[in-house]
Amino acid sequence: MAEAAKTAVYLCAGCGIGEAVSIEALEAVATGESKASSCRRHDHLCDDAGVATIQADIDSGAAERIVIAACSERVNADRFRFDGTPPIRCDLRERVAWSQPPGAEDTQMLAADYVRMALAEAEKSAPPSGQADPGTSKTILVVGGGVSGLTAALESARAGYQVMLVERASDLGGHGAKWSKRMPHRPPYRLPQDNDIGALIAAVTAEPRITVHTRSRVVSTAGGPGRFLVTLDSGGTTIEETLGAIVVATGWRPYDATKLGHLGYGASPDVVTGVELETMLGAGELACKSDGRRPAAVAFIQCAGSRDPDHLPYCSSICCGVSIKQALMIRERVPDSSVYIIHDELRTPGTAEAFYRAAQAAGVIFMKGKVSAVGADLTVTVEDVLLGETVAMAGLDLVVLATGMMPNATAPEAEAIAPQPAPDIDPLAPILAAGATVPEPGSEDASEDDSGPEIGSILNLQYRQGPHLPILADGFADSHFLCFPYETRRSGIYTCGPVRRPMDMAESATDATGAALKAIQAIEAAAAGTALHPRGGDLSFPRINLDPCTKCRRCTVECPFGAIDESDDDYPVVEVARCRRCGTCMGACPVRTISFENYSVEMVSAMIKAVEVPDEFAEKPRVLVLACRNDAIPALDMAGISGTRYSPFARVVPVRCLGSVSALWISDALSTGYDGVILMGCKAGDDYQCHFVKGSAITQERMGKIAETLKSMMLEEERVVTHEVAIADARRAPELIDSFLDTIAEIGPNPFKGF
């Protein structure tokens, strides 16, 4: 550190803080032992006058770093926003005044420790200065030229961005170009609509900002947002391009109907798939393949391969609507025809219910049942559950299997020669029930290399963690599919359309438009040198000091976003634009190789050590709580807001993600005399709730090694615990702290106290 910055402390006495603690005593802590250059008190710091005071000190040079000892960092962020001087927030309200008895000695000690910790944080950190050389390419690569890819390209271009559109086939349009008509997505949602994909292709072709490469594949992708270095094989020619962000819209392929022999596929030419029927419908006169007759009786068999543990576990979503569309077209072309749709659950969600009604009104017969056999003479044997009979339907001319969608998360030809990449999240894991045993979290091996096969990759990422976008257990491309559906574990790469979830053309177009926006965001963030979701705007990034590095590779393996590669001599190399700033690498590192300007092993160690630990005779234990900023901290805030009292002996340090927790902090705490450590992170496992995907899971895995450390220090294993704390755990989180202190009371004080 260069010459110490002038650190000004602003103590707010409002909101009960003044009643709970002695502000004067805190001033003494700040300016005395902790060496703040100045300290001011205010009764309403977030008011205009308070904010003006701070701004004046910054302007006069009296305050180079500021510590705001007032409320939680979660409130008044807009009030305490000073350009170039990000404040260090010290929570004396939610975590002290609102959760501790006023005037108590322990309350005062708690507040004093938080002031000391904030000053240590100020001393050991600096406002992030940003990247020197961010990538500035503003061109978007769109992979896939179907409805999703075309839409992503066109919408990006219309927002002013250059686009490179890559399609494997010789023509644009994908599956969508083969459809005779499309499902209705416009009011009144009742009749099949004309397929307007031709207009979309024409618009893309005419758009000067879009360069189309057909018969092309991505051979390799390196770099990161703002400077992806992409190599194409374009009909034998190699093209290299620097690109800003990537949209993967590789779509789907129909489920292989030859696996559906039990539904008669292959037994007769008149058993066809829905995709095959599209071709027949597009060919003009509808005719049976066997003898060219007009089909007068047609049965559709739904869920042919979907929702079937032997085939596809998921619902392919579009098949009910597609069969309804085709049934309506057959009824229109062959007016005296009998058309049956044999289904299990009929799924026409939302306004598509009107499409179902339209088919009923047109005389299409819907039957609920399970087809047990389709004979070579097209006799369909169905267990008709609504009649309670097994029915042999004879005299059919055409049987249509509504086959499902398979995502092209890998190139289609790869399927035959290689297994899919390692499944990631098991969608069929059981639901938690009261009284049932809970599987041990963190049992999965976090060091597992999920790179998958070397072939069949869409992007051929030149990343340490392998060439593929992570693929989920159901075969779809990675997506945090709830609050932030576009987020993947590969920064600046967004998936859309059926490669990430079964969806129809209208949904794909919407999805692609959203993905285009995310790509634009990635480009703009990369150019500004700031982080992507969820730490948008963050200028800090991991800096690597190679001196202590042991080349252990934990950081490159554990980064949830594949942001760290290895150099030829096995040192870690961070591709900053790929980094989400969670700090999992920092937590992975056994030494102090990785740090952020405003978040480092050294900084948190200093905060931990800044706490005054009373000796064992004082009977005032100390517990360190390392709590995830996204969920555990808000939960503790909520506890404060509701006035929940909990132990004054806990010292809480917010962490970016539990994955960033360094084992060194735990040994620092225990060797400083803390009696125990609680780690509070988000839910790990299949239904993970970690915003950095794996941080929490990785920490749970690391706990094994921490237990070994404790043993080597001759300390009880119970002194360090990990808890999954959800944001709604406002009551549970304080209870966890209190019960941990009970445990500590049983075990007795840390024998290292006073050393």
Place this chain on the structure above:
Amino acid sequence: MAGAETATYDLGFAKWVAGNISGADKLSMCMQCGMCSGSCPIGTQMDHGPRKLIMMIRAGMRDAVLSANTLWNCTQCYNCTVRCPRGIPVTEILQGLATVAVAEGHAGGEPTARFSEAFWWSLAKFGRTDERLVTSRFYFSAGLAEGVRKSRENLAIALRMIKARRMHLGAPHKIKRRKNLQAILAKAREIEARGAGEGD
């Protein structure tokens, strides 16, 4: 019962019903939710609820549909019709099917059908229903022995009704100008005969 006839899903019957029974053009809208059957206050007295009857129509089970007691046990409370989420006039369709069942001789043994015949006889003849004549005609429609047995069984009730002046023993009450009523009925029959098979 359904067991006598298997489902074929030959749509001939369903199309005929849709074209010939008032309100049955909406039958295709049924999504088999069961609201009608569940809403029926005498559902337990039916061979099949309306919901299943609709599925049987689709399945082409003509005889089973027309001989189902569903058609006769319907009390026309209209619960099914007002609650049907697809707006199907279930009551109206059951009534139409009952008419077909009578015409095609499927309703022979049904007490409700026989009662309806007795009721209609009285109404058409006198313009009013006569409790004594309707009842005895209904009793004896099941045969002489059954008529005698039923009449005896209900004698006490009949006497109490007479005492309470709810039934009388003299000549049946008639409306004035019965000729006009008969002319109306004749015209109605003529219209019905003319419209048969058109089904709108």
Place this chain on the structure above:
Amino acid sequence: MAAQGARSETILVVGGGIAGITTAVEAAEAGAEVVLVERGPSLGGRVAQLSRYFPKLCHPTCGLEINYQRIRGNRRLRVITMATVAAVTGDRGAYTARIETRPRHVTARCTGCGDCARASQTRVPNPYNYDLDTVPAAHLAHPMAYPMRYVIADSVIGTPEADRIEAACRYGAVDLGEEPGAFDMVVGAVVWATGWRPYDAAKLQPYGYERHANVITNVEMERLAATTGPTLGQILRPSDAKPAKRVAMIQCAGSRDHNHLPYCSRICCLASLKHAAYLREAYADAEVDIYYIDIRAHDKLESFHARIKADPRVRFIKSKPASISENEAGDPVLHGEDTLTRDLYETAYDMVVLAIGMAPTAGDAMPEAALETDEYGFIVAAETLGGGMFSAGVAAGPLDVSLSVQSATAAALKAIQAVRGG
């Protein structure tokens, strides 16, 4: 009215639920200037009232918290609460929006200390908990409110209660004289994310929502299960606070019904599956019966359906129940036909949950603006509106959270194109 030729690159987002928040924050993070207008005192909308999301059973406030962080960190985004958009005139690139504000009676000086609530002696219905309980007249909209600023119920203004509340505030943040206001704003594009309301359960007459205490709606079930709800997360039935262990869910309560909502509300099947999970988590001996027409667990959500179906204590009964009565124990009794066994049932439960559908709020009070709606009141999908007005989330159609977020992210781009003249 706007000055002649006044143009603006600002995007106005109407509605502060998940769709509006997403549109606003995604557009702002892509570099656009955004104003987000919310009718109520806090952002969060309907999702803030959910206990957890399907299929991950995670807490909506977790995602909201991240979005709040994104809002706090972004200077291009301005949030106006207690406000509605009454009218929009003009064209793409130069709209004039009439914003009407309602008094909060608490100014920006509020620190969120809660002294006003502690001083408050009058309790008012709590819309956050669907009026299942009450709150002090001065209150936070909910514990995760954004902005973290109190609100004073209109009903106490002019009473001694209001004076008590004003006297309790040490920061001069109470403004009892605040009047409704209105102002015009020139914006370049408008995204309508006005969301939905639960369909009125009282209209489902045979189910007796108003007659039977233990017949509740799915949105109320969310509040019972939520730790911030009236029962602090214990699933107790309303009549006698007995644990609700034998529970029936009735699907399509209002949806897919020409007497009510003709469309499928899409989310209700999944919500009921989630409620089954809540109950199984809460009580080892819970038994859940789900009455359905079709279980619409579309796409990947089928795995959630499969997981719940694998639980032997959750039964699926293909039937739209005909009516609900009540027995002497106060148990609701379901009547109907099991369409697969063809038996008529009469089954008593501790509690019945009506899986109520979503009705678009845009249909309630349409602003004066050239908006096209479909026959149900949904604002027709974004790309079809020629000008610079778009819809997002359930304002555009019955969508779940993930689809709403997609729709909102797409609307953000369309709005950016509109203001940049693309």
